[in-house]
Amino acid sequence: xxxxxxxxxxxxxxxxxxxxxxxxxxxxxxxxxxxxxxxxxxxxxxxxxxxxxxxxxxxxxxxxxxxxxxxxxxxxxxxxxxxxxxxxxxxxxxxxxxxxxxxxxxxxxxxxxxxxxxxxxxxxxxxxxxxxxxxxxxxxxxxxxxxxxxxxxxxxxxxxxxxxxxxxxxxxxxxxxxxxxxxxxxxxxxxxxxxxxxxxxxxxxxxxxxxxxxxxxxxxxxxxxxxxxxxxxxxxxxxxxxxxxxxxxxxxxxxxxxxxxxxxxxxxxxxxxxxxxxxxxxxxxxxxxxxxxxxxxxxxxxxxxxxxxxxxxxxxxxxxxxxxxxxxxxxxxxxxxxxxxxxxxxxxxxxxxxxxxxxxxxx
Amino acid sequence: xxxxxxxxxxxxxxxxxxxxxxxxxxxxxxxxxxxxxxxxxxxxxxxxxxxxxxxxxxxxxxxxxxxxxxxxxxxxxxxxxxxxxxxxxxxxxxxxxxxxxxxxxxxxxxxxxxxxxxxxxxxxxxxxxxxxxxxxxxxxxxxxxxxxxxxxxxxxxxxxxxxxxxxxxxxxxxxxxxxxxxxxxxxxxxxxxxxxxxxxxxxxxxxxxxxxxxxxxxxxxxxxxxxxxxxxxxxxxxxxxxxxxxxxxxxxxxxxxxxxxxxxxxxxxxxxxxxxxxxxxxxxxxxxxxxxxxxxxxxxxxxxxxxxxxxxxxxxxxxxxx
Numbered sequence: 001x002x003x004x005x006x007x008x009x010x011x012x013x014x015x016x017x018x019x020x021x022x023x024x025x026x027x028x029x030x031x032x033x034x035x036x037x038x039x040x041x042x043x044x045x046x047x048x049x050x051x052x053x054x055x056x057x058x059x060x061x062x063x064x065x066x067x068x069x070x071x072x073x074x075x076x077x078x079x080x081x082x083x084x085x086x087x088x089x090x091x092x093x094x095x096x097x098x099x100x101x102x103x104x105x106x107x108x109x110x111x112x113x114x115x116x117x118x119x120x121x122x123x124x125x126x127x128x129x130x131x132x133x134x135x136x137x138x139x140x141x142x143x144x145x146x147x148x149x150x151x152x153x154x155x156x157x158x159x160x161x162x163x164x165x166x167x168x169x170x171x172x173x174x175x176x177x178x179x180x181x182x183x184x185x186x187x188x189x190x191x192x193x194x195x196x197x198x199x200x201x202x203x204x205x206x207x208x209x210x211x212x213x214x215x216x217x218x219x220x221x222x223x224x225x226x227x228x229x230x231x232x233x234x235x236x237x238x239x240x241x242x243x244x245x246x247x248x249x250x251x252x253x254x255x256x257x258x259x260x261x262x263x264x265x266x267x268x269x270x271x272x273x274x275x276x277x278x279x280x281x282x283x284x285x286x287x288x289x290x291x292x293x294x295x296x297x298x299x300x301x302x303x304x305x306x307x308x309x310x311x312x313x314x315x316x317x318x319x320x321x322x323x324x325x326x327x328x329x330x331x332x333x334x335x336x337x338x339x340x341x342x343x344x345x346x347x348x349x350x351x352x353x354x355x356x357x358x359x360x361x362x363x
Numbered sequence: 364x365x366x367x368x369x370x371x372x373x374x375x376x377x378x379x380x381x382x383x384x385x386x387x388x389x390x391x392x393x394x395x396x397x398x399x400x401x402x403x404x405x406x407x408x409x410x411x412x413x414x415x416x417x418x419x420x421x422x423x424x425x426x427x428x429x430x431x432x433x434x435x436x437x438x439x440x441x442x443x444x445x446x447x448x449x450x451x452x453x454x455x456x457x458x459x460x461x462x463x464x465x466x467x468x469x470x471x472x473x474x475x476x477x478x479x480x481x482x483x484x485x486x487x488x489x490x491x492x493x494x495x496x497x498x499x500x501x502x503x504x505x506x507x508x509x510x511x512x513x514x515x516x517x518x519x520x521x522x523x524x525x526x527x528x529x530x531x532x533x534x535x536x537x538x539x540x541x542x543x544x545x546x547x548x549x550x551x552x553x554x555x556x557x558x559x560x561x562x563x564x565x566x567x568x569x570x571x572x573x574x575x576x577x578x579x580x581x582x583x584x585x586x587x588x589x590x591x592x593x594x595x596x597x598x599x600x601x602x603x604x605x606x607x608x609x610x611x612x613x614x615x616x617x618x619x620x621x622x623x624x625x626x627x628x629x630x631x632x633x634x635x636x637x638x639x640x641x642x643x644x645x646x647x648x649x650x651x652x653x654x655x656x657x658x659x660x661x662x663x664x665x666x667x668x669x670x671x672x673x674x675x676x677x678x679x680x681x682x683x684x685x
Contacts, residue, residue: 052578073584085575089597098593099583146579158575 002064003028003186004049004154009058011048018044019210022058026188028153031180033197034190036207037233042190043158045207049188050156051075063153073103075154078147082159084139086131092142093127096149117148120179137168144179157189161196173199194234198222206230223351228360231283231353237317237328239283243357248276256282256354259324261302267349272363279357286317286330288351291337296346306341320345434458434653441649457650461658465651467638470627474655477635481615481662483546484631488553489610493603496558500565501591505577515566522559530623537624544626552624553614561606568602569595604670612663632659 004026011019019041026032034042047053049060051072059068067075086095096117100110118124121141131139140160147155160176161169177200180187191197197204198218205215206229214226225231231239244258246265254274256263263282265274290296304322311317311333318329318337322345329345337343354363429446434457436450463473470476502508503515533552534543542548572595580590596603621631630638636659640652 047578050578050582052581071584072578072582077582079579079582081575081579083573083575085573085579087576087580087594098580098585102584102589146583150583 001028002026003030003062004188005061006049007059007061009048009060010056011044011053012056019048022210022212024205024212024215026186028186029184031187031189031200031202033201033204034188034207035192035194035197035204037192040207041210042207046156046158046188046190050077050079076152077154077156078150078152079156079158080140080143080147080160082162084131084143084163086139086142088131091128091130092123092134095131095142096145099146099150113149113151117145120148121145136164137172140164140172153186155185155187157187159191162191162193176200194236206233224362225353226362228281228283228355231355235285237286239285239353240289240327242282242325244280244282246274246276246278246280256280258282261322263347263349265349265354268352268354269350270354270363274363280363281355281357283353283355284347285351286328288348289327289329290346290348291318291329291331291343293346301344301346304343304345306337306339306343309337309339311336430653430657434650434657436650438646438648438650457648458654458658461639461651461655465639465655467635467642474632474635474639474658477630477632480546480629481632484549484553485611485614488550488557488614489607491550492554492557492561492610493606495554496561496606497565497603498591499558499562501569501595503562503566504569506587518559518562522563526556526619534623543624546625546629549620549624549629552620553617557610557613561610564606565602568599572598608666608670611666615662
């Protein structure tokens with residue numbers, strides 16, 4: 001069953017249209033991540049769903065109910081903000097119970113819900129403290145608790161981990177995932193961090209300029225990006241892009257030809273015919289380039305020179321120069337290369353991506 | 364200085380056998396200053412800084428000193444002309460007279476009448492103007508209603524129009540609604556004149572509070588007044604204190620409005636003071652005048668002393684967040 005549904009959403013401020021003709025369906029219990037760089041409209045979309053922004057046109061449904069004109073409190077949502085947004089003058093307990101008091105719930109019910117949220121998030125000992133006496137991680141836990149006590153169907157997270165340091169971020173990330181696994185609520189999570197998106201999401205919606213570029217599960221997003229923006233946005237370091245064109249080899253099979261290099265496109269799977277002469281961009285992820293791989297046919301090998309080596313512990317990142325191209329390659333951390341070393345590269349074409357040079361869409 | 368360095372060197376030499384073996388990398392480095400850098404008490408810089416501060420402080424404190432000293436002298440002693448000399452015989456007679464029996468025209472009950480008038484004017488004007496302005500500022504910064512920008516622009520322009528331009532029209536307006544010459548008329552005038560600058564103050568303070576707090580409160584279901592009273596006001600004590608100080612001192616020290624919009628029986632303390640000091644008949648009683656002036660200025664001074672710390676904090680908080 002659909003939990004949240006956005007239909008033909010348009011949002012304009014005066015002459016500026018921020019979101020236009022936006023459609024999005026989120027299944028019940030799904031963890032959807034809205035991913036994009038700042039200014040892409042992801043937080044705006046979340047605010048529209050929450051009812052904190054009045055939309056210009058379109059409809060929003062939550063649990064089958066049209067909530068387009070409803071106040072935030074009536075939409076059945078709980079929200080967690082980047083800056084925690086805890087009421088500084090209230091204790092943790094009051095912060096958690098504020099919304100319930102406003103809704104005039106009986107005190108026994110309020111106590112029960114606060115106690116349950118405190119147990120789930122392990123903030124019981126902090127209930128009597130003020131937010132200023134908490135660490136960043138504890139504050140964000142309380143903020144999640146405030147959404148939890150509302151007993152809602154849909155959780156909205158607006159970059160909840162961006163204000164935390166790296167270690168806390170990865171800890172809380174796991175906790176949010178655990179929370180989702182045990183509660184099974186629908187969650188919509190806005191972030192600009194691709195690691196958060198890939199690790200948490202059931203599906204990721206990548207946004208740019210107010211438009212959803214691709215909506216798919218993390219694996220598809222990573223391995224079969226729909227266009228060059230998605231391909232370049234996901235993955236660190238970014239996918240290597242080589243501009244070139246398709247040509248026909250002697251045996252009639254298509255090959256990719258760029259300045260000084262030729263790759264067979266034999267293993268590439270696509271529904272479209274690869275017609276010779278088409279201008280394309282070949283995208284290969286750093287970990288899909290093999291270095292000095294034994295048993296590769298001589299025709300499939302390409303020489304390159306190690307420019308810079310970045311050992312990262314588990315991995316070893318190489319920046320290679322190859323006939324005017326720069327290329328990032330990820331190898332095992334145990335393999336070391338000193339700058340200037342000549343290496344032989346080979347690609348696994350079944351894991352590569354091919355884009356049309358003009359439309360930047362995947363072929 | 365060189366003496367100390369020398370001493371240290373010999374000290375080090377005495378313990379050398381133990382340390383030299385472990386402090387291998389240190390060998391070859393000359394021994395020199397160690398530990399905290401010594402501070403000189405009487406450098407040119409400190410003399411200039413403290414000298415300037417002292418002169419500035421004296422410049423402002425001297426008149427106050429003369430006022431206090433003069434107010435504690437009897438008239439014969441004042442006639443000697445030594446205005447800086449401390450009183451030979453301390454008397455509180457001038458203070459009592461200034462408060463309860465100095466004459467202004469036909470009334471001979473001193474400043475006390477003006478004091479209570481000023482209290483009756485200042486308290487309601489301050490409370491009402493802050494109450495309205497804070498809600499204005501809250502609505503302007505958090506609830507983007509239609510025409511908010513136009514409303515705000517008009518208000519800000521209002522803050523820069525000189526009072527004198529508006530005096531005559533306001534006299535006519537008050538006359539037409541029948542409040543001219545009463546305390547209520549003056550209270551309304553003060554409330555309105557305080558509105559632009561106070562609204563600006565509150566709007567900017569509220570705009571500096573994190574927007575997400577406001578959003579969180581909306582998700583929690585609080586409405587316009589719920590958010591104002593339960594979230595915004597408790598977070599805004601400093602700015603309320605700043606507004607209070609601005610209004611109390613501004614209204615208490617006001618002379619022009621008081622003299623224009625009220626009748627003699629409602630004159631505020633400042634007008635009363637002027638009438639005492641500037642009375643043309645009889646002997647100029649400098650000691651009474653000084654006491655009366657200090658009494659009039661006492662209320663704003665007290666407000667500053669009591670809430671000065673919060674005042675600074677409020678201004679600073681606004682500055683950092685704005």
